[in-house]
Amino acid sequence: xxxxxxxxxxxxxxxxxxxxxxxxxxxxxxxxxxxxxxxxxxxxxxxxxxxxxxxxxxxxxxxxxxxxxxxxxxxxxxxxxxxxxxxxxxxxxxxxxxxxxxxxxxxxxxxxxxxxxxxxxxxxxxxxxxxxxxxxxxxxxxxxxxxxxxxxxxxxxxxxxxxxxxxxxxxxxxxxxxxxxxxxxxxxxxxxxxxxxxxxxxxxxxxxxxxxxxxxxxxxxxxxxxxxxxxxxxxxxxxxxxxxxxxxxxxxxxxxxxxxxxxxxxxxxxxxxxxxxxxxxxxxxxxxxxxxxxxxxxxxxxxxxxxxxxxxxxxxxxxxxxxxxxxxxxxxxxxxxxxxxxxxxxxxxxxxxxxxxxxxxxxxxxxxxxxxxxxxxxxxx
Amino acid sequence: xxxxxxxxxxxxxxxxxxxxxxxxxxxxxxxxxxxxxxxxxxxxxxxxxxxxxxxxxxxxxxxxxxxxxxxxxxxxxxxxxxxxxxxxxxxxxxxxxxxxxxxxxxxxxxxxxxxxxxxxxxxxxxxxxxxxxxxxxxxxxxxxxxxxxxxxxxxxxxxxxxxxxxxxxxxxxxxxxxxxxxxxxxxxxxxxxxxxxxxxxxxxxxxxxxxxxxxxxxxxxxxxxxxxxxxxxxxxxxxxxxxxxxxxxxxxxxxxxxxxxxxxxxxxxxxxxxxxxxxxxxxxxxxxxxxxxxxxxxxxxxxxxxxxxxxxxxxxxxxxxxxxxxxxxxxxxxxxxxxxxxxxxxxxxxxxxxxxxxxxxxxxxxxxxxxxxxxxxxxxx
Ligand SMILES: [Mo]
Ligand SMILES: [Mo]
Numbered sequence: 001x002x003x004x005x006x007x008x009x010x011x012x013x014x015x016x017x018x019x020x021x022x023x024x025x026x027x028x029x030x031x032x033x034x035x036x037x038x039x040x041x042x043x044x045x046x047x048x049x050x051x052x053x054x055x056x057x058x059x060x061x062x063x064x065x066x067x068x069x070x071x072x073x074x075x076x077x078x079x080x081x082x083x084x085x086x087x088x089x090x091x092x093x094x095x096x097x098x099x100x101x102x103x104x105x106x107x108x109x110x111x112x113x114x115x116x117x118x119x120x121x122x123x124x125x126x127x128x129x130x131x132x133x134x135x136x137x138x139x140x141x142x143x144x145x146x147x148x149x150x151x152x153x154x155x156x157x158x159x160x161x162x163x164x165x166x167x168x169x170x171x172x173x174x175x176x177x178x179x180x181x182x183x184x185x186x187x188x189x190x191x192x193x194x195x196x197x198x199x200x201x202x203x204x205x206x207x208x209x210x211x212x213x214x215x216x217x218x219x220x221x222x223x224x225x226x227x228x229x230x231x232x233x234x235x236x237x238x239x240x241x242x243x244x245x246x247x248x249x250x251x252x253x254x255x256x257x258x259x260x261x262x263x264x265x266x267x268x269x270x271x272x273x274x275x276x277x278x279x280x281x282x283x284x285x286x287x288x289x290x291x292x293x294x295x296x297x298x299x300x301x302x303x304x305x306x307x308x309x310x311x312x313x314x315x316x317x318x319x320x321x322x323x324x325x326x327x328x329x330x331x332x333x334x335x336x337x338x339x340x341x342x343x344x345x346x347x348x349x350x351x352x353x354x355x356x357x358x359x360x361x362x363x364x365x366x367x368x369x370x371x372x373x374x375x376x377x378x379x380x381x
Numbered sequence: 382x383x384x385x386x387x388x389x390x391x392x393x394x395x396x397x398x399x400x401x402x403x404x405x406x407x408x409x410x411x412x413x414x415x416x417x418x419x420x421x422x423x424x425x426x427x428x429x430x431x432x433x434x435x436x437x438x439x440x441x442x443x444x445x446x447x448x449x450x451x452x453x454x455x456x457x458x459x460x461x462x463x464x465x466x467x468x469x470x471x472x473x474x475x476x477x478x479x480x481x482x483x484x485x486x487x488x489x490x491x492x493x494x495x496x497x498x499x500x501x502x503x504x505x506x507x508x509x510x511x512x513x514x515x516x517x518x519x520x521x522x523x524x525x526x527x528x529x530x531x532x533x534x535x536x537x538x539x540x541x542x543x544x545x546x547x548x549x550x551x552x553x554x555x556x557x558x559x560x561x562x563x564x565x566x567x568x569x570x571x572x573x574x575x576x577x578x579x580x581x582x583x584x585x586x587x588x589x590x591x592x593x594x595x596x597x598x599x600x601x602x603x604x605x606x607x608x609x610x611x612x613x614x615x616x617x618x619x620x621x622x623x624x625x626x627x628x629x630x631x632x633x634x635x636x637x638x639x640x641x642x643x644x645x646x647x648x649x650x651x652x653x654x655x656x657x658x659x660x661x662x663x664x665x666x667x668x669x670x671x672x673x674x675x676x677x678x679x680x681x682x683x684x685x686x687x688x689x690x691x692x693x694x695x696x697x698x699x700x701x702x703x704x705x706x707x708x709x710x711x712x713x714x715x716x717x718x719x720x721x722x723x724x725x726x727x728x729x730x731x732x733x734x735x736x737x738x739x740x741x742x743x744x745x746x747x748x749x750x751x752x753x754x755x756x757x758x759x760x761x762x
Contacts, residue, residue: 151700240732242680242691256677260731290731291672296637299623305741310623319532345741350641350671351621351749356737360686360726360753368732372741 013059013163018197021050027119031056032198035124038268042284042327045317046097047127049190054198055102055125057168057233058160061218065202070186071221078144084188084202090142091134096183098208098323099288100215101126103238103258106266106373107366113358116366117247123266123373126288128324131206132189136177136222139186145224148174155229156205156216169231170214172207172259174224181321182292183208186219208323209291211258213238228257243362250364258367260290263354265298265328265346266373274377278336283311284329285373289348292321297347300330304341305356305372311344322349334379342375394440394544399578402431408500412437413579416505419649423665423708426698427478428508430571435579436483436506438549438614439541442599446583451567452602459525465569465583471523472515477564479589479704480669481596482507484619484639487647487754488747494739497747498628504647504754507669509705512587513570517558517603520567526605529555536610537586537597550612551595553588553640555605562702563673564589567600589704590672592639594619609638624743631745639748641671644735646679646709646727647754655758659717664692665710666754670729673702678728681711685722686737686753692725703730715760723756 014030024034036051047053065084072080082090104118105125136154152174161167176182187206188195195201200217207214213233228234239255265287270276281302287295298311311328318324326346334340345354355361358371395411405415417432428434446465453461463471485499486506517535533555542548557563568587569576576582581598588595594614609615620636646668651657662683668676679692692709699705707727715721726735736742739752 240678240728242678243689244691256730258732262731262733297621297623299741308624308741310625347621349637350643350733351639352643352731352733353736353742355734356741360680360689360737361734 016062017060020054020198023051024054025122025124027121031058032060033119035121036127038123038271041124041127042268042286045314045324045327046129046191049129049193049196049199052127052129052199053102053125055212056160056198058162060197061159063159063202063218068202070203070219072139072143073221073223074140074143074145075148075224076144076146080143082139087134087186087203088188091138093132094135094183094185095130095132096185096206096208096323097128097130097318098206099126099128099325100206100212101261101264101288103211103213103261103367104369105264106369109371110358110362110366110369113362116364118366123268126264126286126325129190130192131185131187132192133185133187133203133206136184136186136205137180139222140177140224151226153225153228155223155225156214156219157221158216159218159220167220168216168233169229170216170234171225171229172210172214176207176210183323209260209321211238211261214259237365238367239365240368241363243360246364262368262370263287263289263293263295263346263348263352264370265344265354267342267344267375270342270375270377272375272377275380276334276377278334278379278381280331281334282329282331283342283344284327285344286325286327287346288325289322289346289352292323293348293350293352294322295326295346295348298326298328299345299347301343302332302334302340304374305343336379336381338379340377340379342377343372345372397443398441401435401579404432405435406503406505408502412439413441414500416502417508419504419652422505422508423649423667426695426705426708427510427572430510430574430577430580433508433510433580434483434506436593437541437579439543441578442540444540444583444599449583451584451600453520453524454602454604455521455524455526456529456605457525457527461524463520468515468567468584469569472519474513475516475564475566476511476513477566477587477589477704478509478511478699479587480507480509480706481587481593482642482645482669484592484594484642484748485750486645487750490752491739491743491747491750494743497745499747504649507645507667507706510571511573512566512568513573514566514568514584514587517565517567517586518561520603521558521605532607534606534609536604536606537600538602539597540599540601548601549597549614550610551597551615552606552610553591553595557588557591564704590641590702592619592642595640618746619748620746621749622744624741627745643749643751644670644674644676644727644729644733645751646676646725646735648723648725648756651723651756651758653756653758656761657715657758659715659760659762661712662715663710663712664723664725665708666725667706667708668727669706670703670727670733673704674729674731674733675703676707676727676729679707679709680726680728682724683713683715683721685755686724717760717762719760721758721760723758724753726753
């Protein structure tokens with residue numbers, strides 16, 4: 001048995017990473033992890049590609065599109081190998097507007113209660129795009145997938161790998177992959193453009209309503225399996241635990257892999273600590289929930305949660321499942337000299353809401369951070 | 382959830398109501414609304430029929446099963462009239478174990494924060510049964526329902542009516558009715574027995590994962606319609622609002638009718654104010670979530686929510702969607718003389734959890750009361 005060779009000192013595996021927009025706030029350079037500033041986040045319903053939050057686990061692979069092949073494997077030994085041209089030609093293009101959110105969004109607030117392991121995301125590890133590609137369902141049927149009963153999963157593997165050759169991987173339940181309503185696609189377009197390198201060029205999975213970690217980028221293979229992906233990120237990460245669980249007691253087998261995310265919202269304007277002018281204050285933010293559950297209401301408080309007002313939701317551009325966020329706004333008169341604690345919380349179609357504080361949802365990995373978002377501001381005289 | 386108009390002086394419209402089990406805690410006699418005592422609630426996974434919580438809006442109709450007909454209407458002027466015998470003969474019996482919960486469960490806790498309108502339910506307006514009947518989907522297809530696009534609803538009407546002849550009614554989206562996975566049935570059996578009169582004899586709807594108000598009892602008719610049920614209980618009740626909305630400002634058109642319910646849990650043993658013996662304390666309760674989202678974890682605190690332990694979930698009897706509750710238990714040593722505040726909170730498959738307090742979810746009708754459940758106890762010396 002030979003150990004994997006250590007990376008050559010002389011060579012930076014991230015040297016081939018693409019250039020990035022200077023406005024992004026970088027949480028980690030290698031691998032690259034960055035979020036847009038909050039006030040840019042809610043400037044448009046669709047996040048511009050160059051500002052879309054980037055969550056890379058590994059170096060960005062360099063893919064030569066002409067020789068790229070996607071491998072699709074279904075039970076019974078059947079498989080399919082598809083070029084990009086074949087993928088575009090053989091399957092109708094399906095478009096879906098979907099928000100992706102990192103499981104670690106708003107982790108920095110959780111760390112303030114007690115330290116957690118992970119990148120210190122502020123509120124910007126969430127973005128929205130219009131994605132275009134082939135339905136995963138159509139591709140699996142073309143590969144010869146028959147009716148399946150019992151528990152099955154669709155495992156995705158990326159072309160991105162570490163120095164030992166281990167690739168990023170994740171899976172979703174087959175039922176979601178095959179549901180026409182779930183709109184899971186293999187995307188080659190993002191907001192009408194070719195997929196950028198940081199977002200999975202030439203092909204990525206987009207699983208609407210589900211944690212971003214399952215929307216595998218730089219997609220290498222798709223395999224239907226009786227078990228979830230064996231990858232670290234499916235088995236030993238991206239799971240939630242009781243606040244009492246620490247790194248000595250954690251048993252990753254005891255919790256299910258995160259798929260659908262809970263209801264979330266945050267205030268993007270004003271920023272914490274801001275001094276705002278007296279008169280009419282405009283509070284802006286986003287709200288979103290997993291599983292296509294539409295945000296039906298956002299409540300905003302100016303007094304730390306004692307009293308509430310209903311924010312105005314920007315009209316939804318589409319009917320049906322709400323895969324995309326709701327942007328919202330509240331205008332309220334504020335008096336000179338006041339110190340306000342702005343708070344927002346959202347309610348989704350299942351009438352689930354957000355927890356008041358971090359204490360009950362704290363977990364050692366700092367995921368699923370969706371407590372009421374609090375922004376203290378002062379009103380200038 | 383409003384009381385029926387006063388009955389005519391000369392005749393009690395509730396005179397024909399059936400006898401009830403004496404253990405039930407009655408919140409309203411006419412119409413009859415009652416819940417089982419908490420400690421009986423979690424004594425068995427399936428609630429015995431005579432202890433199942435009863436939520437009647439109107440007098441219980443007396444139905445002669447031999448002459449009963451169900452009317453089914455689908456767009457295009459097609460309709461079907463079915464006797465009970467035909468319903469049993471023409472459609473395969475489908476069985477589903479499902480928990481039903483009243484939207485007003487735990488309302489009494491919400492009233493303590495600020496008064497609300499409605500029956501003062503404790504934690505027992507929730508129960509579980511194995512239901513047997515025809516799939517609504519099969520019945521609608523037999524009535525000639527074709528493919529529908531756009532927004533459609535299935536409206537149910539009961540045989541129960543008030544003095545003016547107004548019948549109970551409610552609706553669900555057609556998509557849920559037609560989804561084989563959603564398992565919506567027209568039930569004539571409850572825990573292997575004929576449906577009891579208080580629970581809808583001879584036929585009721587059972588909509589798993591959805592607020593009890595949509596599972597219309599004493600079913601008279603089913604109609605596919607482009608609009609939701611026009612009934613009071615669909616339009617002007619069973620909706621959630623911002624805590625600031627009062628009876629002067631409420632606009633019932635502004636909120637969607639409750640369908641799937643949020644994640645819920647409660648402690649059934651010990652009872653608030655109990656004196657428990659020193660040594661090993663056993664805490665018991667239930668947890669459930671709407672939409673078939675399995676309860677994946679219940680956290681219990683003995684110190685008001687400062688620290689948490691994970692409860693043991695009784696094994697799920699079935700795979701697939703979790704329409705039924707999870708019963709749970711926690712054993713912990715407790716010292717003589719201690720004053721404990723027991724708290725429970727559940728997490729479901731979408732990693733949604735319960736809110737810490739009532740303040741942020743308070744609403745004028747006292748529905749959707751799912752804050753952390755708190756039970757103060759003292760430990761005897
Ligand atoms: Mo993530
Ligand atoms: Mo109810």
